[in-house]
Amino acid sequence: VTAQARPRRAAALSRERIVAAAVELLDSAGAVGLTFKALTERLATGPGAIYHHVASKDELLAAATGSVVAAVLPTRHEHGPADPPVPSGTREPAGPTEAADAIRAAGFALFDAIHAHPWLAGQLATQLAANPWGPVTTRIFESVGGPVRALGTPESGWFAATSVLVHYILGAAGQHATNAMTARPGVDRVEFLDTAATAWAGLDPREYPFTRAIADQLREHDDREQFVAGIDLVLAGLATR
Amino acid sequence: VTAQARPRRAAALSRERIVAAAVELLDSAGAVGLTFKALTERLATGPGAIYHHVASKDELLAAATGSVVAAVLPTRHEHGPADPPVPSGTREPAGPTEAADAIRAAGFALFDAIHAHPWLAGQLATQLAANPWGPVTTRIFESVGGPVRALGTPESGWFAATSVLVHYILGAAGQHATNAMTARPGVDRVEFLDTAATAWAGLDPREYPFTRAIADQLREHDDREQFVAGIDLVLAGLATR
C-alpha cells in the first residue's frame, strides 16, 4: 500500500472543520444522525481529537446552529466566503417602507434557511429556551430589531415588537418546514396538508369549532404567502403606535 | 418481614400513573431527569412494564406535555379533578372586548404553566416542530383561535393571526421562564437579567446598535407586563383589519 492509497485526512483537524462536518451530518440525517461515531468516521479520527476542539455535543450543536444563522444573517462588517451582496436586512433602512422590507427580508432569510436545514427549527427553539440571551439569539434579535427601530416605533415598544416578530418567524418557519419535510418519503406536501386538514375537519364541533372552520384554509394555503401575512399583521399593529 | 413492611405499589400500573410520574420527574429534575431508571424506581417496577403501557420515551414525553396543557386549557366539555371554574379562554366570548380578554387569558394560562413546569417550553417547541398538527398544538390553536374569530377578524386573516399569537405566546413564555429559572442556584432573577443586559451593553456598537440600545429596557422590564404588551400589539394590528 503506497502513501497515496492510504486514506489521509484532507486537512488538520480544526473547530471549523468539525462544525462543518456536523452541519453536513445534520443536513443528511437530522438531529439523530449527529453522533460522535458518525463524526469520527467522517473526519477519520477518534472522539478524543474532537473533544480537543469542542467541549461537548451541546456546544457543537450550538456552534452548528450559529454557523448556519451567521451565514444567512451576516452582521454589517462581516463578509461571506464569496463576497455576496449584503442582504437588505443588514443595511440601515432609510425609511418606514425600507424598514418594513428589511423585516420581511430577515424573515424570509430565516424561513429559507430553515427549509434548507430542517433541523434548524428544533435547534433554534432549544437554544431560545435554554440560552435566550446567547449569541445566536442576539444576532437574530438585532437583524429584526434594527428595522423595527427604523420604522419609527416609540422606544417603549421596541422589545415587545421585536419579540413578537422573532418568535413568530422562528415558530412559523419551523412549522412550514415540517410540512415540506414530512413530504419526502412518498407523500407530497399537498397530500400531507390534506391529511391534516381532513383530521381537523373531523374534530368534535363542540370542542374544536374554530379549528374545524379553518381546516379548508389549511388545505389551500400558500406557505410563503401565509408566512408574510403574519409579519404584515404585526407591522399593521406597529403602524398604530 | 411481614407483608405490610414490604414495599408495595400504591395501585396497579396504568398509563395515567406513568404519565403522572413522568411529570413529577420532569418538574423536579428537568428533561434530563426523565429516564427509565428513575421512572422504574419511582413506580417500583421494571422497564418492560412501562413499555406495556407506553410505546416509547418520545410518546411518554408527548403525553406528559399533553396532560399539563390539558389541565390549563380544558376544552369546553371537560372538567378538571376539582371541578374548577372554566377559564375565560374556553368560554365563547360575547364581543370584541371579551374576545381580547380571552386571548390574554389563554396567553397567561400558558405563561403560568410554563413558569410552573419550565421543561414545557422546550417540549412544546419540540412538539410544534416535529408534529405541528398534533393534538397538543391543536388544543392551543383552538383556545387562541376561537377568540380571534369572535374578535370579528375577517376569515382570511384567522390563520395568520392565530399563528402569530400562538408562536409568540409559547416563545416568549419560554424565554421569561428561563429568566426565572436560571436564577435558582444563587443568582436571583434581577441579577441574571442584569448580567445579560451588561453583556448586551458591551456589544460592538457597529454590529449590534439596536441590541445595545435596548439593554437598559431588559434590565428594568417587568415580565408579565412585557408579555402582554406583545399580545396587545397583535390585537392592535387585528383592529385595523
Place this chain on the structure above:
DNA sequence: ACCTGAACACCGTTCAAGT
C-alpha cells in the same frame, strides 16, 4: 499541542420467562 482508541457509565429498548 494535538491526537489515538480502549474503556466507562449510562441510556432506551427488547424479549424470553414468569404469574
Place this chain on the structure above:
DNA sequence: ACCTGAACACCGTTCAAGT
C-alpha cells in the same frame, strides 16, 4: 393480560498513552 429483569446495542465522555 400484565409484569419481571437480564441482556443488547448504542450513546457521550474520559484518560492514559503516544507523537
